[in-house]
Amino acid sequence: MRIHIRKLALLAMAGTLYLTAGGSAVRADNTDPTAAPPAIEATPAPAPAAAPAPTDAAAPAATLPPAAADAAAPAATPPPAPPDSVGYPPGANAGTVTDLAWPIPADASSVNPDGKNKVTTDELIQNVAHNKISINLVWTLITGFLVMFMQAGFALVETGLTRAKNAAHVMATNFMIYGLGMLGFWICGFAFMFGNYANGPVPIGWQPSLGQGLMLLNQGWTVTIAGHPFGLLGLKGFFLNPSVFDTAVFCLFLFQMVFMDTTATIPTGGMAERWNFKHFVVYGFWIGMLPYAIYGNWVWGGGWLAQLGQNFALGHGAVDFAGSGVVHLCGGVICLAGAWAIGPRLGKYDKNGKPRAMPGHDVPMVMLGTFILAFGWFGFNPGSTLAGTDGRIAIVAVNTMLAGAAASVGTLITMYRVNGKPDPTMLCNGLLAGLVAITAPCAFVNPLGAVIIGFIAGVIVVFSVFFWEKRGIDDCVGAISVHGVNGLWGVLSVGIFANGSYGAGWGGVHKLFKDGAWTIINNDAAPATLKQFAELTGTGPTGGWTDVGVTGILGQLFGAPAGDATQLVAQVINALVCIVFVFAFSMLFFKISNIFVPIRSKREDEIEGLDVPEMGVEAYPDFPTTDKTSPAVN
Amino acid sequence: MKKIEATIKPFKLEEVKNALIELGIEGMTVTEVKGFGRQKGQTEIYRGSEYTVDFLPKVKIEVVVADGLLDVAVEAVVKAAKTGKIGDGKVFVSAVEATIRIRTGETGEQAV
Numbered sequence: 001m002r003i004h005i006r007k008l009a010l011l012a013m014a015g016t017l018y019l020t021a022g023g024s025a026v027r028a029d030n031t032d033p034t035a036a037p038p039a040i041e042a043t044p045a046p047a048p049a050a051a052p053a054p055t056d057a058a059a060p061a062a063t064l065p066p067a068a069a070d071a072a073a074p075a076a077t078p079p080p081a082p083p084d085s086v087g088y089p090p091g092a093n094a095g096t097v098t099d100l101a102w103p104i105p106a107d108a109s110s111v112n113p114d115g116k117n118k119v120t121t122d123e124l125i126q127n128v129a130h131n132k133i134s135i136n137l138v139w140t141l142i143t144g145f146l147v148m149f150m151q152a153g154f155a156l157v158e159t160g161l162t163r164a165k166n167a168a169h170v171m172a173t174n175f176m177i178y179g180l181g182m183l184g185f186w187i188c189g190f191a192f193m194f195g196n197y198a199n200g201p202v203p204i205g206w207q208p209s210l211g212q213g214l215m216l217l218n219q220g221w222t223v224t225i226a227g228h229p230f231g232l233l234g235l236k237g238f239f240l241n242p243s244v245f246d247t248a249v250f251c252l253f254l255f256q257m258v259f260m261d262t263t264a265t266i267p268t269g270g271m272a273e274r275w276n277f278k279h280f281v282v283y284g285f286w287i288g289m290l291p292y293a294i295y296g297n298w299v300w301g302g303g304w305l306a307q308l309g310q311n312f313a314l315g316h317g318a319v320d321f322a323g324s325g326v327v328h329l330c331g332g333v334i335c336l337a338g339a340w341a342i343g344p345r346l347g348k349y350d351k352n353g354k355p356r357a358m359p360g361h362d363v364p365m366v367m368l369g370t371f372i373l374a375f376g377w378f379g380f381n382p383g384s385t386l387a388g389t390d391g392r393i394a395i396v397a398v399n400t401m402l403a404g405a406a407a408s409v410g411t412l413i414t415m416y417r418v419n420g421k422p423d424p425t426m427l428c429n430g431l432l433a434g435l436v437a438i439t440a441p442c443a444f445v446n447p448l449g450a451v452i453i454g455f456i457a458g459v460i461v462v463f464s465v466f467f468w469e470k471r472g473i474d475d476c477v478g479a480i481s482v483h484g485v486n487g488l489w490g491v492l493s494v495g496i497f498a499n500g501s502y503g504a505g506w507g508g509v510h511k512l513f514k515d516g517a518w519t520i521i522n523n524d525a526a527p528a529t530l531k532q533f534a535e536l537t538g539t540g541p542t543g544g545w546t547d548v549g550v551t552g553i554l555g556q557l558f559g560a561p562a563g564d565a566t567q568l569v570a571q572v573i574n575a576l577v578c579i580v581f582v583f584a585f586s587m588l589f590f591k592i593s594n595i596f597v598p599i600r601s602k603r604e605d606e607i608e609g610l611d612v613p614e615m616g617v618e619a620y621p622d623f624p625t626t627d628k629t630s631p632a633v634n
Numbered sequence: 635m636k637k638i639e640a641t642i643k644p645f646k647l648e649e650v651k652n653a654l655i656e657l658g659i660e661g662m663t664v665t666e667v668k669g670f671g672r673q674k675g676q677t678e679i680y681r682g683s684e685y686t687v688d689f690l691p692k693v694k695i696e697v698v699v700a701d702g703l704l705d706v707a708v709e710a711v712v713k714a715a716k717t718g719k720i721g722d723g724k725v726f727v728s729a730v731e732a733t734i735r736i737r738t739g740e741t742g743e744q745a746v
Contacts, residue, residue, distance in 0.1 A: 357678075357685030419679055426681060466682035478681070628668065628689060 100127050135388040136209045137247065140255050143383025147258040150376030151178050151265060156369025157432075158269040161360035161425060161477045165609025165627055166273045167619030173268040173280050180281060181264040184288020185257050188238050192293040193301045194256060195234020196220025200302015201310050201317065203505020204523045204533055209387035213246025220301075228311040231303035233294065255383065256300075259327055262380070263292045266331030269477035270339045274346070274606050277614045279597045283338075286593070291334065291585050295578055296326045305577060308570045309509035310522045315495070315567030317507030318574035319550050321396075322384035324440030324490025329578050332484020336473065337586035342599050344474030346606055347631040355469045356631040358476070363424055370428040374404055377435045381442045392443055392502055399442045400435065403454030407434020410458025418462060426462060429478045433461035433486040440490040444498035444550045449558050453493045457486045491575045495568030496552045500560035503550035512536055512545035513561045519545060607633060635730040635746055636704045637696060641669060642715040642723040644693045653714040654697060657707055662697040673721035692723060698730050700743045 097119050155174035162170050197217040198208075208214035219236035222229050237244040240253060264287045268280070298305040299318050309317030320326050349355055360366060381400040382393040411430025415422040434454035438445075441453060464481035473480065504510065508523040510533060521533050536545040551564040590599060605613035609627070612618055618625075642650060647664065654662060668689035675688040699707050708725060716722055735745040 355683040357680035357683040359680050359685070421678075423679075423681065469682045626668075631685075 100124065132389055133209075133211045133248075136386060137211070137251050139388025139393075140210060140251050140383060140386050143379035144251075144255040144258050146376050146379025147255075147262065147383065148178075148376075150258075150262060150373050150380070151175075153369045153372030153374075153376055154262075154265045154269070156365050156372065157428065158272060158369075158477050160362040160365030160367075160369060161269070162272050163358065163609070163627065163629060164361040164620055164623075164625045165611060165630075167361065167611065168615045168617055169277065169610040170268070170272045171619065172277065172615055173272070173275065174265055176281070177265045177268055177284050178261055180284025181261045181288035182257055184285045184290075185260050185293070186240060186253075187285075187289055189260060189288045189290070189293040190240070190253050190256060191235065191237040192233050192290070193296040194252065195236035196222070196231060196297070196302055197234065197252075198302075200231070201307055201508025202523065203508065204510065204521075204530060206505070206523075208248060209385075209390070210251050211246070211248035213248035214252060216244050216246055216249060217252075220297075229304075229307060230311075231297065231301070231307060233303075234297055234301050252386075255386070259323055259380075260288060260292050260296075262323075263327045263331035263334070264288060266328070266479050266483050267335040267338045270335035270475040270479040271342050272476045273610065274342060274601050276598050276601045277610075279593065279599045282593055282597055283589075286589055287334065291582055291589075292326075292330055294585075295330055295582055298577070299326050299574065305570075305574050306507055308573065309507035313509075313520060313566060314570035314573070315507075315564055316503060316505075316509045316511070316550050316570070318570050319444070319494050319498075319503065319506060319567065320440045320491060320574065321443045321494075322381045322439045324436060324438075324487045324493075325574055325578050327487070328436045328439060328483040329487030329491060329575065330582050332480050332482075332487050333579055333582040334586045335475070335479045336468075336484055337583050338590055339473050339475055339480065341587065341590035341594070344472065345476070346603065347633040348474045349472065350631075353472065355474075357629075358631065359629045360425065360476075361629070366425055366428050370431055373432060374435060377404070377439075381439060385443070395502075396442045399445060399447060399450035400438055402447055402450045403434040403438030403442070403457070404431050405434070406451040406454030407431055407437070407458035407461075410434070410455040411462055412458075414459045414462045426465070426478075429461050429465065429482050430458040432482045433457040436483055436486040437490040437493060439487075441494045441497055443502050444494060444500075444552075446499055446501070446558050449493075449497040449499065453490070453497060457489055460489060461486060488575050488579075491571050491578075492568070494550065494552060495571035496554050497558060498550045498552040498560075498567065499555045499558035500548040500551035500564075504547040506550055511548050511551070511564070513548045514545040516562070518562070635698055635700060635733055635743060637698050637728050637730050638704075638707060638711065639726040639728070640695045640711050640715065640723065641667065641692050641725075642695065642711075643717065643721060644691055646715045646717070647693050647695070649714040650695060650711055653710040654707060657703065657710055659697060659699060659703070659707060662695055665694045665696075667692050667694045671721070671724065690721065698733060698746050700746055 100119050100123060151174065155171055158174060159167050159170045194217050196219060198215040199218055199220065199222075217234065217236055219234070220231060221233045221235055222231045224230070237249065237253075240250070264284065267283070267287075268275075297303045299320050300306070304311075305318035307317055308314040318325075345358065347356060348358060377400055378397055382396045385393050385396065387393075408427055408431040411427050411433070412422050414430075415426055419426075434457045437453050437457035438450055441449070445453065461478070461481050464485040465475075465478045468475050468480055475481070505523065510521040510523065512519040512521060519536065521529060521536070523529065535542050537543065537547055546561065548561060551560045551562070551567060553563045553565045553568045555563045557563075593599070601610055601614065609625075640650065644666075651662070669692045670688055670690055673690070675686050675690060677684055677686045679685075695711070697707070704727065708727065711725055732741065733743075733745040734741050
């Protein structure tokens with residue numbers, strides 16, 4: 001399996017038209033992939049207005065020649081010069097053949113008889129391709145930086161929702177998770193999750209958007225059951241060692257690491273105000289190294305949940321665009337296990353088990369943090385294309401925006417009906433719930449779908465918060481409800497609302513539709529498969545099939561040619577696996593680690609406030625803190 | 635010398651201060667406190683759980699006056715602090731044994 005995909009990648013490189021990461025383009029011209037690359041006519045580049053006349057043999061800013069004697073095309077008149085001198089600043093239209101001479105320096109053989117540089121076809125291809133990769137790298141890095149900033153958002157939300165006497169402690173857990181989780185991910189998390197990325201199921205003609213260096217991630221542990229491959233773990237890239245030293249891999253590492261840190265920082269909210277900091281440190285390493293990476297490999301690393309499409313004809317396999325499942329459901333489930341294992345805060349439940357309110361100490365801080373998270377989400381979702389050249393990013397961004405807004409309104413209405421007053425902290429939870437829920441489906445739904453998903457998330461989160469509170473799970477910030485429950489809703493939403501407008505070939509499964517019937521072509525890198533695909537999607541006698549993207553069971557209502565129930569099945573399996581595996585693994589970790597390092601802070605420290613006993617400083621030494629919101633401790 | 639301790643609604647502080655200054659009283663001490671009397675707190679619901687805010691923010695003014703000014707000062711405080719609504723507060727009067735001005739060492743009514 002591994003070798004076939006490698007071969008496909010090489011074939012595709014040999015000269016087919018470039019298909020975008022979304023696999024959306026269909027090659028209508030039926031080009032044989034082993035043929036020589038098509039000749040590209042070097043059209044004359046426009047000369048800058050300030051350059052000396054092209055007939056000057058000594059001019060350094062040379063133009064591309066009109067057809068040289070050995071080219072096949074007839075001579076063409078040069079296009080008009082760009083309006084560099086008409087209202088545009090100098091350099092606004094910069095770019096001549098001199099710039100294209102990099103990285104292959106022009107040598108004597110590349111100079112025309114009239115002394116001008118000429119650009120070879122190979123140089124042109126290389127420059128264009130390099131620009132494409134560069135755009136994708138820059139995009140992925142910048143969006144990754146935005147997601148890193150979400151750490152600040154989480155810190156503010158969680159600290160604002162907890163008491164002042166614990167503010168330094170809660171802030172510190174949010175602060176250190178960045179470093180601890182990152183080191184864990186660097187040690188082995190990334191290797192486990194993406195070590196076998198190059199061998200995952202991909203659309204026909206897929207190329208790694210960040211550069212061929214991603215194909216270095218090609219080692220892992222796969223078991224074969226009944227002829228089907230089940231990818232379980234990646235095994236390359238530990239400590240980002242020299243075997244994976246490549247710009248593309250490093251870019252992927254950064255981007256995936258900040259996603260891991262988002263998962264890692266979810267439990268710091270639910271388990272706040274009674275978590276022994278030393279145990280938290282152990283947790284920080286564990287989460288960066290293991291649970292997220294293992295489950296993540298199965299969905300994003302090309303593992304067995306992604307392979308459900310090719311193995312069992314379940315839609316396109318488990319589909320999770322930016323991580324409702326991988327990041328948020330996973331984090332929410334770890335938080336649930338942790339909150340259960342650590343127990344409620346002292347005084348949270350009275351003798352009869354009735355919950356008492358423990359209000360946070362800074363509502364404006366919560367709302368500022370929520371906006372920072374919403375801003376960072378513009379990196380989280382659109383960035384997950386890993387390609388600035390994938391125009392779908394605009395649609396992803398708008399869907400993200402709409403879902404968050406709809407959710408906040410959904411919460412507003414629900415709070416008025418159920419609570420009488422619209423608690424601002426719940427409104428914040430609502431916005432975030434919508435963003436969490438749209439994270440998986442954001443690339444695959446239309447705006448109406450996004451609004452519906454968001455609105456429902458805003459309603460769900462309110463009832464979920466009340467639900468867990470009543471059941472004895474003390475979740476200080478609503479993390480289980482925002483991330484866990486709505487992460488689940490997001491994963492399922494893909495299987496309900498996706499409308500087939502994106503994601504053709506996702507999971508290595510091409511679902512072709514024509515006249516009410518589906519045909520499935522699995523990408524197994526065989527030339528015969530390629531040929532069949534080209535024929536069916538072409539205009540020939542057997543052609544006319546549409547390559548439909550990821551589609552949910554109600555997809556037809558939102559524009560798909562037909563619904564796809566099998567996708568929902570894949571999503572349900574994905575969700576169940578996440579919940580069961582992550583919960584069991586987390587409970588095991590919390591219980592066992594508790595034997596060595598107590599998970600819970602000392603009782604008297606918790607009553608006094610954790611800032612001084614565990615951190616050694618008060619968060620607000622200049623302000624008298626009254627602790628007036630703390631209930632009586634039983 | 636008598637000490638007047640008045641626990642009043644916070645927004646009434648300016649009015650009470652001005653009323654006392656008009657009488658010639660030259661100093662006072664103010665602290666921010668919490669309290670309740672027969673004005674009980676309200677029950678709110680925070681994220682699904684009920685909580686009762688028993689203690690409400692108040693301001694306590696302490697001012698020491700000469701015996702002769704006592705009645706007129708108390709009347710001024712009560713008049714300025716009154717809103718007629720529940721929670722207006724209370725005034726307590728107690729006797730003061732000694733007063734010393736720290737800067738000059740003066741004692742007694744001169745130091746008030």
